[in-house]
Structures are given as C-alpha cells and as structure tokens.
Amino acid sequence: MRPPFPLPPRDEAIRVPGILLLRTDDGSDGDAWNDVLERMGELPGMRPPGAGGAAEAGAAIPRRLIVAQEPGWGGSTRATPQEIAAAFDRPGAWIPDLVVLTDARTARDAEARPLLAFSGSDGQAFWITPRQTAMAYLALHRGLSFTLDGFAEEAPAEWEDGEAPDPEEEDEYEPAGLALEALDTPPRYTPPDRELPVLVQEADLLVRTDFTDDAAWASVTETVRRGRGASLDVIEDFAEYVTFVDDPAFAGATPEQVMAQVRPGADPEELISDVVLIADAATMREPGQTVRVVPLEDEVGHSFRVDAEVAGIMVVNLALGNMGLEDWREDDA
Structure with a gap:
C-alpha cells in the first residue's frame, strides 16, 4: 500500500497555489x-511536510512548495502519474497545481536532472528541469495552465498500460527548461534581505533595481516613453502603457525576486503583456541602455535584453498578440 501524501488541509480563506515535490527514488x-x-533555490513558501498553512496564506502573494521524501511511491514499483493523481482524491485536502517527482532519469542525467511532472488536476505528464520548475513556481499565482500545457507538448512523458517506458524511451524528449540548466549564470531564486512590495500589474511595469545614477534613470524612462521617435524627432509617448517603478525597496533585487512579486491587475481585459521590465545596473551603466525582459508566463524564466527605445512598442505588440517573445529575443545582444 502506498503511503499518504503529506498534504495540508484545504485553504479556507484563499486558494494557495503551489507545487508538491516528491522524492520517489x-x-x-x-x-x-x-x-x-x-x-x-530557496523558494518562498518552501516548507517541510506537517507545517501549517497559515504563513503561506498570510503572505503578500500566497504560495506553497511542499518537499517530501516518499520512497513508497517509487523505487522498483514506481507509481504512474495517474496513480498519484488518484491519491489526491481526499476530502478536505489541499491539491497542488503541479506535482514534480524524481525518478531513475533524474539520477541518470546529471546535466539536466529531469523531473517527472504533471498537473494535480488532469495528470498530463511531462519532463521538466529543476530550474524551470522553480521559475514556474514563482509565477504560479498568475495561473499558468497555458504554460504547463506547453511543457506537456514540448516534453511529454507517456505510459502504456500503466507501465513505465524503457530508459531509452524516457530520454526521447529533452525536458522543458534544458536551456536554463546550460546557462553560465542560470536563474536561481534567493530570498531578499527584506520583504519586497507587491507589484500590481495594472499596466506594464519597468522596475528600477539600480539606484546609483538618477540621471541615467531619467534618461532611460525618457527613452522608453519616446521610443524610436526620440531619434527621429517624432512625438511618441508610451507612458500610458508603462508604469515606472522607482522604489528603493527594489535596490539590488534580482530578476527572480522581482518576478515573484508581480501580481495581475484587477481588469483581465486591460492591455498588458506577460512580462516585467527591469532597469538594472547594466541598463544604467552600459552603452545602449538595454532593459531586461523577464517573461511571466510564456517562456517563464528565460529573460533577455532589448534596447530601451523599443521596450514600449514591444510590450504593446505583445499585449495585442501581434508579435511573440521570439520576435524580440532574436535581437538580444
């Protein structure tokens, strides 16, 4: 008989999104x-089994990552995602948005450390790397069903008649997020020195994280507002679409810390893209005034840079669906 999952009771006041990470070797x-x-990384809301849920529910942006070691679900009798999903059918228990578990492929592939993952609601299985899991977790409160469906399409994990495939078949698909694991400086969340304010995305956001040069910041904001019209003597103003966040609380904040604080606005019909822009030290000090683009849904975790003069037109086109991230990423210097 399989052991029970260490799940907390269902939340009463607010639905806390989260992930269950299982060690099943x-x-x-x-x-x-x-x-x-x-x-x-040291993700917010990360806790051992058995702890209460009050801390997560009371946080500015509630989230929960339960880490559990349950060899009874793996080893030589590894359970299928369908069997694990069926175990969540317990009255009054919290159901994770995503279940992620280690298996034989995790140990076998030291480069990617693939994890077997599936939605806690439908059991659709796929392969994903630890860093991609962490980046998705930081934005899970936004609702990432489209993103998770993309992972399932990109790196599906299939079973036939409830049996796990042979190792060669397991390795047929590269896990989602493999590119993140190969970066020289991969994304990794670390806790900020102090709690950061929540960023409500009523419009697209440009968040200042470097406060060494006020003149440089003023130049960046003016360039974003006027776009390419600044060099063509054309009057443009993207201020309606971009909110400039000049809050010293974000001094030195990492892209992962910023993205974890972005909450969708109250109006889902508002013209807003699914990215947050960051003006960091490189923006202020290096030629070209490039801003960092941090995706919050599609390609979550895969940040890149664009010139400040195209940031405004980029977020408008992303919000309208006229262009995708790939159209801007290819210009990343």
Missing part, C-alpha cells in the same frame, strides 16, 4: 536529490 542516490534542491 529508493534513497540510494542522495547526490541527485541534493542537486535538485540546490538548483531550485
């Missing part, structure tokens, strides 16, 4: 498990 490869945890 036989316990013989602690290095792989520790490597997975290291890559995921």
